[in-house]
Amino acid sequence: MxxxxxxxxxxxxxxxFAEVALQALLDAGHNIVAVYCQPDRPSGRGKKIVFGPVKQLAVEHNIPVEQPLNFKVDGSLERLRSYGADLMIVVAYGLLLPQSVLTTPRYGCINIHGSLLPRWRGAAPIQRAIEAGDKQSGITIMQMDKGLDTGNMLLKKDCPILPDDTGSTLHDKLAILGGAAITEFLANFDPLDSGEIQQDSEANYAHKLSKQEAQIDWSQSAIEIAQKVRAYNAWPVCYTFVGQNRMRIWQAQWLKTTKPINEKPGTVVDLGKLGIDVVCGDGQLLRVTELQADGSKRMDAAALLNARKDWFIEHPCLGNQV
Incomplete structure (x- = not known):
């Protein structure tokens, strides 16, 4: 500029994810006149009201914090206008912004999105990319419009998805990359640059994650289940049932077999120090290496089998709550 x-x-x-970007902006010396975040909500077993990460950082830096339920509340839009902002930077805000907000800052609203648009528009681009077996993700700096992640692309940064990446590790990598990308964008900010139009024909949608879909369907292929386990680590975490006992699965890997195993999907064929081998829908094996029983802590398969091997002997087919 x-x-x-x-x-x-x-x-x-x-x-x-947003806090990392805000910290990067502060470190670069940008003038943050206000921070908007979701209202405080109860958290933890005690249901205490806890500030979110972005609000905590804003308070530490004496930045005014606004937390409207939406921008239809009386005075909320006027309050936004009162800051006289040139630009609004939005990342994982959790609220769909109306057109009246998008046009309030002098140069509009810019979004930091955790995918290489137009692939994976929507709420869960990081996890859906891993679940789908993508080899690459990244960050897109986008000019926001009235659509959902449909605006013109202003800057893109690639990030490979490694074979051992989980939803958690890729989240952290992209958070850092997002901070670097927005500071680079602002260092070369040109209000006349309209960016690149997205091709809707290449777009797909990253639906919000749910706890219900985290239950493993053993009729799927071993590689599909392995990707899902990686994607849903650290939330909502895949799970299955060993009899009536729910078992979270934190880590698992696909074992290639020379020929399909003719057993019912979900059947446990080996209990060993290296893991618990389970037959999947394609006759291939999934080796479960890190688990967590309800009321217990995460542990490797060998440690869990020391205490709970009888569960698997008594219920050699996973997934059926009996």
Whole structure:
């Protein structure tokens, strides 16, 4: 940007992914005039009201914090306008912004999105990419419009998805990359740059994750289940049943077999120090290496079998709650 005046920026975000971007902006010396985040909500067993990561960081830096339920509440839009922002940067805010908000800042609203758009528009792009077996993800800096992640692309940064990446590890990598990408974008900010139009024909949608879909369907192929286990680590975490006992599965790997195993999907064929080998729908094996029984802590398969091997002997086919 050629002007000597620093941009007046409003930052909108709520969780840790957004906090990393806000910290990067602060470290780069940008003028954050206000922070918008979701209202405080009860958390933990005690249901205590806890500030979200973005709000905590804003408070530490004495930045005004706004937490409207939506922008239809009386005075919320006027309050936004009162900051006289040049730009609003949005990342994992958790609220769909109406057109009246998108056009309030002088240069509109910019989004930091955790995928290489137009692939994986929507709420869970990081996890859906791993679940689908993608080899690459990244960050897209996008000009927001009235659609869901449909705006023009202003900057893209690639990030490979490694074979051992989980939803958690890729989240952390992309959070850091998002912070770097937005600071790079602002360092070269040109309000006349309209960016690249997305091709809708190449788009797909990353539906929000749910606890219900985390239950393993052993009729799926071993590689599909392995990818799902990786994607849903650390939330909502895949699970299955050993009899009536729910078992979370944190780590698992596909074991290639020379020929399909002719057993019912979900059948346990080996209990060993290296893991619990389970037949999947394609006759291939999934080796479960890290598990967690309800009321217990995460542990490797060998440790769990020391205490709970009888569960698997008594119920040699997983997935059926009996």
């Amino acid at each position: 050629t002007s000597q005046q620093p941009l007046k920026i409003i930052f909108a975000g709520t969780p840790e």
